[in-house]
Amino acid sequence: MSLPRTNSGLVHDLLVELDRTSSVPLHRQIGSALRTGIRAGRLRVGTAVPPSRRLAAELGVSRGVVVEAYEQLVAEGYLVSGSGSYTRVAAGPGPASPPAVRAPAPGLRVDFGCGRADVAGFPRAAWLRSLKRVLTQAPHDRLNDIDEYGQPELRAALADYLNRARGMSADPSQVVITSGYGQAVALVLSVLAHRGARCVAVEDPSVKDDIRQLARRHGLAVTGLPVADDGVRVDALERADADLVVLTPSHQWPLGGVLPAESRAAAVGWARRRGALILEDDYDAEYRYDRAPIGAMQGLAPDVVAHAGSLSKTLAPGLRLGWLVLPPHLTDEVALARKLADRGSPVIDQLAFADFLQRGEFDRQLRRMRPVYRRRRDALLAELERHLPGFEPVGIAAGLHLVVWLPDDLPEQAVVTAAANHGVQVVGVAPYRLTEGRPGLVLGYAHLTETQIADGVRALASAVGELATSRNRS
Structure with missing residues (x-):
């Protein structure tokens, strides 16, 4: 990937200071200042330097002085100049080292x-079209609109998609946009701990470390529920003194079982009797090969099931977009916790994903x-x-x-x-x-x-x- 082309149109960006009492010619002083900036890595490859006429005017010298300085740096290979284009930084003998990149383990094949x-399959062209539409069509005031629940367009588009594709019962008013599954869990745990929860139950095995660390931060105990071929042993819930259970009912992580209807109903019954919450991690339910679609558990009991999803497995984790569909009695508190955490996800990305969803690009x-x-x-x-x-x-x-x-x-x-x-x-x-x-x-x-x-x-x-x-x- 080539380095981005950026402009450095102001003199103070170049750190050029002229000493008119010096015996060193002005064009050499200018050249020395630019050469130092390039060697130090402040002026990166591809950076455009100011047009000679503008730099001359701001420095109070003739344009010829600047042209002579630029020509010398071009000759030395520090700058490159093309007809009808900006003069740009080309290279230098001592450029700053590039950022360290994590290397694979030695010998790793x-x-x-x-x-x-597979992020190589990310739909760049379709995503770019959505971004362009948002940037050209969204009203200016949308860029001022920081909503702790998430942008209304995305909440509505997500509710429509989840109801259609995952068999859910989601209203846009119940949706809170997050920066991924990790934040979704953190928000739910913080709200429940504030309400007096004491224990979280998780599948065993499961991705437990994140939940364990978050639970410890909020003073919550963690207990395990054994997993059988068809998912978690729901009968163990009756023996668990838990206020929250985290389940992967559509594709148990990592063993892959599908929680049968009677077990789902039993878990819902337990949650209602105890006044507990089920957090449904719907992490990769869209990718099925040898079986019919499995509906989300939230559609069975939206009053006691919070549904968490993200784009990490379907598009790319780097988008940092996820969502919670919450029981109505939790939505406002979770949204407030989101506001206190980081004020919300980037507006443009939310609007782009809403457009992406509404135009059927996500399904495609x-x-x-x-x-x-x-x-x-x-x-x-x-x-x-x-x-x-x-x-x-x-x-x-x-x-x-x-x-x-x-x-x-x-x-x-x-x-x-x-x-x-x-x-x-x-x-x-x-x-x-x-x-x-x-x-x-x-x-x-x-x-x-x-x-x-x-x-x-x-x-x-x-x-x-x-x-x-x-x-x-x-």
């Missing part, structure tokens, strides 16, 4: 990290990416069957990852370490557990090409083979 979408993007991810899932399953037939895949019907249970004679951490030694990054199930359980690996595939998947599984198989041999010898 394939990273099966979970929870990642999901339809475009769903077969891409399915092919990658199929490639992973085929490679596992070919090279690691002893690994048992589960949670394959939807989502962006799957779990493989390991043979009983292979310790989870030993496999993770052996894989890393062969250039393959994998993560075990154990880090996501509150209690001990069956060893397994969580394999993300959405961000990998089919060739990378094949290479990664072969390398993983090689690592497992060497590990098994060494264990047999010992």
